[in-house]
Amino acid sequence: MKVVVTRKLPDSILHQLREEHEVMMWKHENVVMPRDLLLEEVKDADALLTNLTDNINVELYEHAPNLKVVSTMAVGYDNIDIEEARKRGIKVGHTPGVLTDATADLTFALILACGRGLVGAMDVIRKDEWKSWGPFYLTGPEVSGATIGIIGMGRIGEAVAKRAAGFSMNILYHNRSRKKEAEATLGATYVSMDELLQKSDYVVLLAPSTPETNKMIGREQFDQMKKTAIFINTSRGTNVDEEALYDVLSNQQIYAAGLDVFEQEPISANHPLMSLSNVTALPHIGSAAINTRMKMAQMAADHIVEGLAGRNLSHEVKR
Numbered sequence: 048m049k050v051v052v053t054r055k056l057p058d059s060i061l062h063q064l065r066e067e068h069e070v071m072m073w074k075h076e077n078v079v080m081p082r083d084l085l086l087e088e089v090k091d092a093d094a095l096l097t098n099l100t101d102n103i104n105v106e107l108y109e110h111a112p113n114l115k116v117v118s119t120m121a122v123g124y125d126n127i128d129i130e131e132a133r134k135r136g137i138k139v140g141h142t143p144g145v146l147t148d149a150t151a152d153l154t155f156a157l158i159l160a161c162g163r164g165l166v167g168a169m170d171v172i173r174k175d176e177w178k179s180w181g182p183f184y185l186t187g188p189e190v191s192g193a194t195i196g197i198i199g200m201g202r203i204g205e206a207v208a209k210r211a212a213g214f215s216m217n218i219l220y221h222n223r224s225r226k227k228e229a230e231a232t233l234g235a236t237y238v239s240m241d242e243l244l245q246k247s248d249y250v251v252l253l254a255p256s257t258p259e260t261n262k263m264i265g266r267e268q269f270d271q272m273k274k275t276a277i278f279i280n281t282s283r284g285t286n287v288d289e290e291a292l293y294d295v296l297s298n299q300q301i302y303a304a305g306l307d308v309f310e311q312e313p314i315s316a317n318h319p320l321m322s323l324s325n326v327t328a329l330p331h332i333g334s335a336a337i338n339t340r341m342k343m344a345q346m347a348a349d350h351i352v353e354g355l356a357g358r359n360l361s362h363e364v365k366r
């Protein structure tokens with residue numbers, strides 16, 4: 048059977064797929080497979096190993112009458128029309144679990160970078176502006192002992208809470224359902240969204256991207272945050288109203304933001320948010336730790352082997 052792989056992956060990952068199937072792999076690691084070529088290649092494809100940059104929509108399904116499995120190398124699947132896949136009997140796999148720690152680490156890196164102003168501090172050295180140590184020079188708010196508010200207490204939210212507990216932070220969270228275990232083991236407190244926004248020093252957004260979470264953090268939510276609040280987003284850019292975020296950061300209504308995700312990716316260097324010194328921005332690298340990416344790639348490849356053999360996918364997206 049034919050498998051289309053939309054990014055270059057290591058040979059060791061594709062070994063089994065190649066033994067059992069014909070594999071067409073896009074040769075670039077950091078360039079999106081052109082849409083025209085993808086639509087051409089899926090015409091006779093049985094499976095697709097994709098990632099968050101490909102739009103797997105009705106148009107694609109229409110071009111791929113033999114498609115049986117879509118396997119994404121990501122935990123998020125907002126780029127995939129799941130309902131349409133279900134109607135067409137196409138199985139969809141994703142990679143939960145293996146990227147939890149890497150993404151929580153990166154979330155915490157942003158918390159520390161924004162709180163302690165790491166990027167601005169490094170700039171001082173790069174620009175040769177470091178004159179001397181000063182009592183309040185380059186000081187920022189504490190991380191240890193501060194209040195963190197986690198919106199979306201899934202696997203990654205809990206892993207962030209675990210790290211926050213290590214920093215003696217006061218942990219608040221808001222989620223669709225209570226997480227009694229996290230409350231007991233990490234001392235996390237469930238609060239309403241309003242209370243979380245009003246009390247948190249670090250507001251951390253980790254909700255999945257769904258129609259319900261679209262722009263869930265906007266003007267109304269920013270207006271409730273403290274003037275000293277730091278907003279962190281390592282979930283999806285579509286969860287935030289970026290115009291409202293720009294406004295509150297540019298007029299210092301909140302202190303800073305750490306962003307790994309954007310409404311439009313890649314975000315341009317000319318985007319208004321990039322002109323602000325209180326923004327720390329990263330190019331969607333939450334899970335970009337080598338072993339993590341290897342595990343994600345392997346899991347995605349395994350799902351295709353499973354699906355084409357007529358078996359259930361180990362991690363199938365159910366709707």
Ligand code: DGY
Pocket residue numbers: 099120121122123124146333334
């Ligand atoms: C995901 O898996 O959804 C991340 O955004 C990329 O690793």
